[in-house]
Amino acid sequence: MELLFSNYPPMRTKMSRFSDAFYSLLPRTSQLDIAVGYITSEALIELKKAVELNNIERMNLTIGMHYLDKFTAVEYKTAIDLNNFLMANGCGEVRLVTPFRFHGKMYSYGDAKGSFAGIIGSNNLSSIVESNSRTYEASVLIDDADYAQQMQKFIHELNRTSTENIAALDIDQFKKENPLLENHEHVEKVDTKVLAQCLSSQTEICFNIPIKGAEVSPQSNLNAFFGRGRVGKNGLVKPRHWYEVELIVPKPITDQMHYPKSKTDEALFDVITDDGWKFKCKISGDYSKNFRSESDLKILGKWLKGRLENAGALSVGEPVTQETLRRYGRDTFTFTKTTIPNLWYLDFGVTK
Numbered sequence: 278m279e280l281l282f283s284n285y286p287p288m289r290t291k292m293s294r295f296s297d298a299f300y301s302l303l304p305r306t307s308q309l310d311i312a313v314g315y316i317t318s319e320a321l322i323e324l325k326k327a328v329e330l331n332n333i334e335r336m337n338l339t340i341g342m343h344y345l346d347k348f349t350a351v352e353y354k355t356a357i358d359l360n361n362f363l364m365a366n367g368c369g370e371v372r373l374v375t376p377f378r379f380h381g382k383m384y385s386y387g388d389a390k391g392s393f394a395g396i397i398g399s400n401n402l403s404s405i406v407e408s409n410s411r412t413y414e415a416s417v418l419i420d421d422a423d424y425a426q427q428m429q430k431f432i433h434e435l436n437r438t439s440t441e442n443i444a445a446l447d448i449d450q451f452k453k454e455n456p457l458l459e460n461h462e463h464v465e466k467v468d469t470k471v472l473a474q475c476l477s478s479q480t481e482i483c484f485n486i487p488i489k490g491a492e493v494s495p496q497s498n499l500n501a502f503f504g505r506g507r508v509g510k511n512g513l514v515k516p517r518h519w520y521e522v523e524l525i526v527p528k529p530i531t532d533q534m535h536y537p538k539s540k541t542d543e544a545l546f547d548v549i550t551d552d553g554w555k556f557k558c559k560i561s562g563d564y565s566k567n568f569r570s571e572s573d574l575k576i577l578g579k580w581l582k583g584r585l586e587n588a589g590a591l592s593v594g595e596p597v598t599q600e601t602l603r604r605y606g607r608d609t610f611t612f613t614k615t616t617i618p619n620l621w622y623l624d625f626g627v628t629k
Contacts, residue, residue, distance in 0.1 A: 341379025
């Protein structure tokens with residue numbers, strides 16, 4: 278048995294984190310059974326990719342809270358897509374608990390001999406995605422085969438008595454809000470007064486940053502998810518994150534006067550977005566070509582790809598193409614300097 282903790286400062290421990298344990302068990306796993314309360318679209322797409330990259334023969338996901346508490350439209354579509362993938366390949370399914378809210382978080386790992394390990398605790402599926410939010414979680418890794426088999430048996434019985442396949446349920450009401458950046462580490466939601474102050478402080482120094490589709494950047498920019506996964510020493514292939522983004526800005530833009538230059542004091546700066554988020558961005562690389570969010574590449578990705586998803590222009594798991602951008606109505610965002618020291622304004626809004 279091993280305790281698993283989030284290890285956010287100042288409460289660091291010598292114990293492993295949930296995500297470390299979750300992924301470390303996958304190379305030995307042929308059967309993965311998961312029963313959780315809540316999911317996120319980014320966790321679902323990462324789970325699908327992890328199953329593909331690590332040759333897991335069967336994976337069943339049971340979602341315990343969303344049938345009664347509702348999905349967002351993006352979460353629901355991603356869950357349906359995962360279920361379609363599993364069912365089409367005969368390797369599992371996605372089921373929803375329907376008669377009550379199931380708030381447990383259980384992960385069962387099996388091989389040809391049966392269940393050999395399990396994790397139980399407070400970690401919902403979003404915990405497989407690192408650096409999402411500073412919610413401190415605690416769980417227990419169980420490596421006793423008897424208890425691991427009891428956990429697997431419980432999940433199977435839960436599915437038999439209290440769930441239905443997600444595709445068999447008539448779900449047509451969704452949550453309206455976009456939760457991607459809410460409570461995200463290193464991100465702040467600003468009020469309308471601060472946003473108005475930023476807008477009134479804009480200068481004439483402005484750059485149109487192009488967003489490149491898969492035709493030009495099939496495995497980079499907004500499509501880094503489709504690049505080769507990171508291979509660990511134990512053989513685990515860990516997928517690139519769906520929202521991982523680092524834009525490559527053309528040299529004719531980065532060479533312009535007033536564009537921030539890498540390896541200078543101006544390379545790290547705050548941004549406020551047109552929809553009211555504040556976070557840090559950084560310019561790096563040769564010729565100052567890399568534009569990214571500081572501390573976590575997923576922040577800029579959640580802002581850009583989240584906007585595409587919410588507009589119905591992009592489905593989670595599909596590449597961003599020129600057609601995606603056409604449907605959204607824009608293939609650039611503006612990057613405008615303000616008179617407020619070290620603050621820039623980002624605008625990806627569309628007038629329809």
